Amino acid sequence: MAATHDFPQSPLKHVDEWDDFVAGRYREGKDQAEFRQYEANTPIAEFYRQNHAGQTLEFVLGKEREYGSLSRGKRGIWEAADYLNTLVDDSDPDTDLSQTEHLLQTAEAIRRDGHPRWMILAGFVHDLGKVLCLYGEPQWAVVGDTFPVGCAWSDDIVFAEYFGLNPDSNVPEYQTRNGIYEPHCGLRNVHMSWGHDEYIYRVTRNYLPEPAQYMLRYHSFYPAHRHGAYRHLMSDRDETMFEWVRKFNQYDLYSKGSAKPAVKELRPFYEDLVSEYFPDQIAW
Numbered sequence: 001m002a003a004t005h006d007f008p009q010s011p012l013k014h015v016d017e018w019d020d021f022v023a024g025r026y027r028e029g030k031d032q033a034e035f036r037q038y039e040a041n042t043p044i045a046e047f048y049r050q051n052h053a054g055q056t057l058e059f060v061l062g063k064e065r066e067y068g069s070l071s072r073g074k075r076g077i078w079e080a081a082d083y084l085n086t087l088v089d090d091s092d093p094d095t096d097l098s099q100t101e102h103l104l105q106t107a108e109a110i111r112r113d114g115h116p117r118w119m120i121l122a123g124f125v126h127d128l129g130k131v132l133c134l135y136g137e138p139q140w141a142v143v144g145d146t147f148p149v150g151c152a153w154s155d156d157i158v159f160a161e162y163f164g165l166n167p168d169s170n171v172p173e174y175q176t177r178n179g180i181y182e183p184h185c186g187l188r189n190v191h192m193s194w195g196h197d198e199y200i201y202r203v204t205r206n207y208l209p210e211p212a213q214y215m216l217r218y219h220s221f222y223p224a225h226r227h228g229a230y231r232h233l234m235s236d237r238d239e240t241m242f243e244w245v246r247k248f249n250q251y252d253l254y255s256k257g258s259a260k261p262a263v264k265e266l267r268p269f270y271e272d273l274v275s276e277y278f279p280d281q282i283a284w
């Protein structure tokens with residue numbers, strides 16, 4: 001495979017380009033064979049090349065240590081949403097929605113369908129972990145389909161061919177089906193590739209009910225919730241909770257087309273909802 005040197009460390013114009021790629025992938029209903037045929041030498045391919053090459057077990061353990069202590073300061077949920085909005089340059093004609101608008105669109109679609117309040121809240125906070133970008137993390141350590149590290153990679157991961165570039169491919173212990181894990185040990189014992197899912201889960205886990213925690217932590221784990229991969233590591237609890245993850249995914253992917261949410265009008269409802277579950281400030 002030709003290494004590409006003409007792409008920068010941030011091949012995507014914006015991290016949301018990855019979200020758009022995923023939405024397109026499933027909207028088109030591609031079958032498993034087509035799913036594997038994406039063009040090389042595009043910004044998206046380069047993004048996955050960097051992601052798959054860089055997400056080693058060692059890298060993940062390092063990020064878990066770095067962020068696990070939640071020592072990036074205290075911030076309220078709305079404050080985090082406002083902060084995340086600074087990620088996008090308003091004058092960029094390609095970005096049609098602000099981060100808050102995507103969050104509200106997801107949450108509002110969940111609300112319209114009459115789901116519980118904690119699920120609406122999960123919709124509202126699910127992408128706040130993208131503040132990792134603002135801490136200076138490269139795109140490949142913020143977004144991308146997530147997958148377990150320390151065990152064999154599933155063929156159901158998009159652009160799986162790039163894992164050949166991952167140094168873990170040379171560690172036999174990490175290349176067996178279960179790798180460093182026990183069969184059906186439960187995902188709570190499995191290290192996932194590092195990104196905005198794991199981070200927002202860690203920030204919010206003390207405040208949200210378990211199904212919401214699963215929605216946040218595994219919303220980008222497409223190999224599992226869309227393709228059924230990694231069931232050999234999942235516990236019965238995981239299987240049950242993944243029903244919620246799958247339910248949630250519909251709203252994350254397909255709420256984008258609906259009308260722009262009226263942020264000002266919606267704000268009181270969401271301020272109420274946030275304060276029902278969260279204190280004024282939480283540790284990030």
Ligand SMILES: [Fe+2]
Pocket residue numbers: 126127196219220
């Ligand atoms: Fe996300």
Ligand SMILES: [Fe+2]
Pocket residue numbers: 019102126127252
């Ligand atoms: Fe999202």
